[in-house]
Amino acid sequence: MPETTVRDAALDLLRELGMTTVFSNPGSTEIDLLAGLPDDVRFMLGLHEGSVVGMATGHALGTGRPALAVLHTTAGLGNAVGAIATARVNRAPVVVIVGQQDSRHLVNEPFLVGRLNGLAGEYPVWCGQPGSAADVPSLLLRATNEAMLHRGPAVLVVPTDYWSAPWPDGRELASPRRLTVATGVRAAEVEDYVDVLGAAASPVIVVGADADSAATWDAVGRLAEALGCAVWQEPFGARAGFRQDDPRFAGHLPAHRRQLRATLDPHDVVVVVGAPSLRQYLFDEGPLFSPGTRVLSLVVDPTEATVSTAEQLVLGSLAPACTALADRVRAVRAAPTPPGRPPQRRPRPPGPTRFDADGVLRELARRLPEDAVVVEECPSDRHRLLEALPARRPGGFFSAAMGGLGFAMPAAAGLRLAQPDRPVVAVVGDGSSMYAIQSLWSAQHYGIGVLYVVLANGGYAIMDQLAAPHGRAPWPRHLGLDISSMARGLGCRAERVSTTAELAASMDDLIPGLRAAEAPVLIEAVLDDGAHEGAKTE
Incomplete structure (x- = not known):
C-alpha cells in the first residue's frame, strides 16, 4: 500500500469540510500541494493575488462557508494583504494557505524564503505555522474553525516539503471536526x-x-x-x-x-x-x-x-x-400607526443629450430580476446606485466594507460560483476596474457568467471631488482608459456604448439570459464629460 502523506490527509479533510474549490496564484512553494490534484478538487487560477483572495471572499460570502485560497510565499501574501483586509472587514471566512520554502534549509535563508510572520498585520483573525509536517492537517482544521468562529481570513504558512511527508497512522486532529456556535436569545x-x-x-x-x-x-x-x-x-x-x-x-x-x-x-x-x-x-x-x-x-x-x-x-x-x-x-405598547414612506432621494432626470450614471443605472434597474445580486465599486456614483437598485432579496447587495478598491470584480465571480442560480452584476467605475481587471481572465476561462457594467467617467471622479476645495489636483483629469479593449484582450466579450439607445440594446440582449450565462460580459458605458459635477459620496 502506498504511504499516506500529509497532503493526502489534508485533501481528505478538505473534502470533509466541503472546501474542494481552490483559488490560487501559485509558485514553486505550492507545487507539492497543487500539482496532480484529484478530479474532485476544482482549481481556479487568478492572475493576481488580490483577485485570488477577492474570488475566495465572494465565494465565502455567497455560501456562508469557508473558502480556500493558496498564495505564494512573500510576494503572494504581500500582494493579497489589501484583499485580506477587505475579507476581514466584510466578515468573510477565508482560509489562506501560504507556501514557504523547504524547511530543511530555512536556516540558510534560501531564495524565495518568506518572512511571513505578521506580513498581513492584524487583519487575519488567526495565523499559524506547523511545528512539524504532522501538524498541518490539525492546523488546517483549526484555521477553518477560526475563520468561521471569527468570520474572517485565517492564514496558515506551510513549508513545501511538509506536504509529501508521511502522515502518521491514527494521528488525531487537534481541533473540532464540527464547531457549532449556539447564540440564541430569549x-x-x-x-x-x-x-x-x-x-x-x-x-x-x-x-x-x-x-x-x-x-x-x-x-x-x-x-x-x-x-x-x-x-x-x-x-x-x-x-x-x-x-x-x-x-x-x-x-x-x-x-x-x-x-x-x-x-x-x-x-x-x-x-x-x-x-x-x-x-x-x-x-x-x-x-x-x-x-x-x-x-x-x-x-x-x-x-x-x-x-x-x-x-x-x-x-x-x-x-x-x-x-x-x-x-x-x-x-x-399601544397599537402603532404604520409610518408613511419617508422622502426618498431620487436620481436626477437626464438632460436631453446627457448620458450619465443615473441613466445607466435606470436602464439596469428596469431589467434586473428581483433576485439579482449587485456588487458595487463605483465610489462617485454609489449613492446613485443605492437609489436606483434597492436590494429586494437577502444577499442582493455587496460592496467592500473596507473601502479599498479591487473587490467587486473578483468577488462577483466568486459569488456567481457560490450561487449559480442567481444573476450577478458588478457595477464598477473605470478607475476601480483597473485594480482587478485581470480577474476577467478567470471569469472567462472558467465560464463564470457575470455581467460587468463599467461607469466610465474618464478619471478619478471621486478624488477630483475631494480635492476641489483644496486646489488643483496633481493627477490627470482624463486617464484615457479603454476598459472594453482591455477586457477583450483578456478573452472577455466586451461592448462599448455611449448613448442610451446603445446601452438599452446591449442590456436587452444580455440580461434576459444572465441567469443561465456561462461566460462573462463587460459593458463599458462611456459617460458624458461633466456627468459627475456635484456628485456626493453618500
Missing part, C-alpha cells in the same frame, strides 16, 4: 429593551450588514411593525440589512456626523441591528447622536460589541433577538 435577555421601547415616543431602527438574511429581514420587519417605525440602513453598509423597496425603508444614513444627527434627531430611541457602529467617512465634529437619544444595539459578533457607542447591547443571534423583542413590545 425574551428575558431583551427585557431591558422592552421597557425603553414601550415608553418611546418616536423609535427608529437602523440595520447593518449582519442583518442580511431572510430570517433577520423578516424579524426586523416584525419589530418595525410592532414599533410603528421606519428602518434605515447604516452608512457604507456592505450588505443590505432590510428589503429596500419596503414602505418602511427610509434610506441610507449619511456618513457625516452632523447630517447623521439631523437625520436621527426626531427619534428618542434608536435600535441598531447588526451594525458595529455607524461608520463615518470624512471627520466631522460632535457626537454621533444628539444628547438624550437612547441607543440600543443587537449584534452577533463579540468584536462588534466592543466598538459600539450604544448605551445597552445584547450579543446573540439577530433574528431570535428581534423576534423576541417584537413579541414583547407588541404586548406592552
